[in-house]
Amino acid sequence: MNERLTGAAAILCLVALYFWGNGTLPVTAPVEVNYAQTAREMLSAGDYLSPQIYGNYWYDKPIFFYWELLAAFSVFGVTDFAARFFPALFAAAGLLLTYCFARRIYDERTAFWSVLILGTSVLYAVLAKLILTDMSLFVFFGGTLAAFLIGYYEQRRGCFYIAYVCAGLAVLTKGPVGFLLPGLVILVFLLVRRDLCALGRICLPTGLLVFAAVCAPWYIYMYLTHGADFVNTFLGIHNVLRATVSEHAKWDVWYFYLGIYFLGMFPWSFALPLALYRTWRVRPSIDVRTQFLLAWAIVVPVFFQLMATKYPTYSFPAFLPTAILTARLLAHNPRVLRLGAVLGMGLYLAVVVVVSNYSDRDGHFSGKGAAALLSQTMRAEDLLVCYGDYTATIPYYTGHPMYALATREEIAQRAPKEMSWNSKNVMPFLPIDALPADRTVYLVVERHAFDAFEENFAGQNWEELGTLPAEGRAKLRVYRRAVHPRALLF
Secondary structure, eight states, X not given: OHHHHHHHHHHHHHHHHHHTTXXXXXXXXXXXXXXXXXXXXXXXXXXXXXXXXXXXXXXXXXXXXXHHHXXXXXHHOSOHHHHHHHHHHHHHHHHHHHHHHHHHHSOHHHHHHHHHHHHTSHHHHHHTSSOSSHHHHHHHHHHHHHHHHHHHHHTOHHHHHXXXXXXXXXXXXXXXXXHXXXXXXXXXXXXXXXXXXXXXXXXXXXXXXXXXXXXXXXXXXHHHHHTHXXXXXXXXXXXXXXXXXXXXXXXXXXXXXHHHHHHHTTTSTTHHHHHHHHHHHHOOOOOHHHHHHHHHHHHHXXXXXXXXXXXXXXXXXXXXXXXXXXXXXXXTOHHHHHHHHHHHHHHHHHHHHHHHHHHHHHOSSOOHHHHHHHHTTOOTTSEEEEESSXXXXXXXXXXXXXXEEEOHHHHHHHSOOTTSXXXXXXXXXXXXXXXXXXXXXXXXEEGGGHHHHHHHSTTSOOEEEEEESSSSSOOEEEEEEOOOGGGGXX
């Protein structure tokens, strides 16, 4: 009883930490702001179906996560708390899903420890606060496979339909991988079981109709509205290209997701191999539940390891079965379980306190401070430009369009091209030689371009307004150039 109460209290503390401090965490670049800015522009345009950013239609991700942001912005306003509300809410939902699933297939003790292991792991705790699609996908992906196993193990046909609904929501969140990858996990599991005939018992014809009813309407709408441009960009670039051409070549190594496991599952990642070794020495029989969890935990990272583009969050759906397996393997080591839980909770609490209290002073990951500085004097008719990496959080926080300064040759090289990573460069560009003399210009220089600015913009009467952060290593510098006196004569 005491263990149950302690576990429940710890889980409630975790959920509270997922929400705590979210109002003080600024939106960061380059990934978070893409989602937040897209939702903000959709809200302003009154278009809740076609994602758009910088005035361009944006086919990076499907619609569901944008709906989450739109709902939060509509209720709470366009705030930092609102932007992080649904990731935190889905993190809580992910713990609830894990608890219900582990309790259903094992017992309550396993369920409590599975939740504590998952909730205190580094990657889960981090993603609970990030404006990304991954936590939503985690819930829908996990719901798909959990419902399938319960349906298969307990012979409940209704559970299969729940799985199809969850798969449809996963496809609305992340694209085809939300259906194909759970399907691959199920196929591998049935092959291991030598039970492919079970495919005839999972309500495929009617289930696929349910699946299509959930996700097909939005995709059909997008195709009818945007045609080949949507298909070529969403499927071609953001699915086929990711699978075949590495976006980050240095990450394309065989041990990438092995490293993500050890870092992401910390402090539990080093206990699991030991537990597996001890279990292997005993050689227990592996029942159907464990077989499925193993297939889930192994197939997901192996699948993404075979893809050219790798991201730290791609293998995240495998953390749910990994947490349950860890709880089962450590069931006879209560000291290890308690030590890991205390360490994980302590580390997460410390990180949340530090980040929530100091992030707004830092400026290394967000242009919120620079936006506040600009908003003090910048008028609607003034021109806002940046030099160096595009700090997208500044137009997000100011609500003012910002142009990326570059030479005409650089603009031609960076312009979006079909089946190229340049397709992500949808921000507005402005040639350096086209800077107008008859408008007040505000210039944000990113740290990688400090030297180039000194070399290329010297003697042009730029007034430095501030450097961010004020303490520590400079990230951004803000300048202003007033209207040239001679320009007023014409």
